Amino acid sequence: MKTRFCPLCGAKMKRSGKTSAGRTRWRCTSCGASSVRRIDGAAKLLALFLGWLLGRSRQADMPGGxxxxxxxTASFREIWPMPPKVEAPxxxxxxxxIHLGRRAVVLIASDDERALGWxxxxxxxxxxxxxxxxRVAAPEVAVSDxxxxxxxxxxxxxxxxxxQRCVFHAFCQVRRYTTRRLRTQxxxxxxxxxxxxxxxxxxxxxxxxVQALLAWSERWDSFLAETTRGEDGRATLTHEGLVKARRSPVRLVNAGTLFTYLDxxxxxxxxxxxxxxxxxxxxNAQLRAMLRDHGGLSIERRLKAIFWWCYMHSPSPLPAAxxxxxxxxxxxxxxxxxRPGERERLEGTIPRWGDAIVWSELHHSEPYRMDWD
Incomplete structure (x- = not known):
């Protein structure tokens, strides 16, 4: 059994008989305080639950079937692990x-090793x-898509x-409009x-x-300006896809976010x-793999699974208890x-809890979307 230390003075404790319930009593060698060792069964069950959720085991393979x-572990499915406040830049x-269909998205901030916020x-x-x-201290550079x-x-x-705008996503934006089946020079x-x-x-x-992009734009400017009249007599751009494909990198160059990594x-x-x-x-890849391994979860349980993964990979997760x-x-x-009046207090905690866990959006259907800027 591991050495125990007094919760009052920090000195070592030694065995001192048993209580009437048969538990081993421990007494401090310095201040004389006594206590018994209590095993937190709920904390152990939570560790078992997280081992299943973050691993690849089936429920049938867990102890007890x-x-x-x-x-x-039913009570643990109600918990929403919330992100810490990261104050070290x-x-x-x-x-x-990471999108879960059309109903929800979990925004995630991370560094090279840890999930900093969600x-x-x-x-x-x-x-x-x-x-x-x-909730995250401002970094020197933010990389996004x-x-x-x-x-x-x-x-x-x-x-x-x-x-820094992700250059791979910038390439994909152009590829989406031009496609791989290139039909024009x-x-x-x-x-x-x-x-x-x-x-x-x-x-x-x-x-x-950048110079090559400008030269391409000038060389094909008249080609991109060509229009076609439809049956209704309205003129539309003949090469609308190429016009949109050009607009994307030009906007990034003007914003100065394409080559921040070379500053x-x-x-x-x-x-x-x-x-x-x-x-x-x-x-994101590990989160998608986890959701595939536990296929069939409801939208709410998938969200909680993502929260649990992020929390357990955060800088300093709390002990289970x-x-x-x-x-x-x-x-x-x-x-x-x-409770009347408490809803306003809850919504005041949105920056701390994360959109108040979008409780009203997950549990009440609204006829109109309220997510536009």
Whole structure:
């Protein structure tokens, strides 16, 4: 048995007989205080539940079988693990969202090793991004795929942070409009330019790429301006897809977010990433694998599974017993919503809880969407 220490003075304790219930009594050798060792069964069950959730075991393989396991761990399915407040600024933070159909998205912020924050919302918008970012200290560089409302949230929440737009997503944006089945010479050249983004490593190469894009735009300007009249007599752009494909990289060049990773003032402390593959191939890939391994979960349980994964990969997760004591549950949130006047107090905690866990959106259907900026 491990050495026990006095909770009052910190000195070593020794065995001192047994209590009337048959438990071993421990007495401090310094101050004389006595206590018994209590085993927290709920904490052990929570560890068992998380071992199943974050692993690849089936419920039937757990001790006691599937039915016993579900009965003993049913209370843990109500817990919403909330993100900590990260006050130590980092150099690079990756931001991305994992979508669960059309009903919800979990926005996630991470560094190279840990999940720093997560936020549940109905769709990506500036309000949701701001709620996530307000809980994390502003980094030097934020890497993202350019989700809706992110640029606005960055200006308002992390005004001193530089933005690096993921170059792979910039390439994919062009590829979406040109497709791989290139039918025009203009499309083939633009596709080649977008693909070249993935191999740029110096400022000189970046400047050359920008000049090549401008030259391409001038060379094919009249071609892209061609219009076609439909049966209703309205004129539309003949090559609308190419026009949209050109608009995307031009906007990024004008915003100055495409080659932040090459800025001399930033790279003197070490190289910077040009993509957010660290979160796409790290956190998001592991989250999707977990959801596949536990197929059949309801939307709410999938959200909680994502929250649990993020929490257990956060900088300093609390011990299981403390988690059970402080984390909100379905019942505690419902009780607040049922009391008049308490709902306003709950919604005041949105930056801390994460959109108040979008309780009203998950449990009440609204006829109109309320997620536009």
């Amino acid at each position: 599937g039915r016993t396991f579900r009965r003993k 980092g150099r690079v933070v990756y931001l991305d969202g 936020h549940l919302c109905r769709a990506e918008n500036s309000r949701a991004w701001s709620a996530l970012m307000s 350019g989700g809706d409302g992110f640029a606005r949230a960055l200006r308002g929440t992390w005004p001193g942070t530089r933005h 203009a499309g083939a050249e633009l596709y080649g330019l977008a693909r070249a983004l993935l191999s740029i490593t110096t400022l000189g190469e970046a400047d050359g790429w 001399p003032g930033l790279v003197r402390d070490g190289p910077l990433p040009s993509t957010n593959n660290r979160i796409e191939g790290g956190a 403390e988690v059970l004591r402080v984390m909100p549950t379905d019942r505690s949130i419902a009780a607040i919503y049922e």
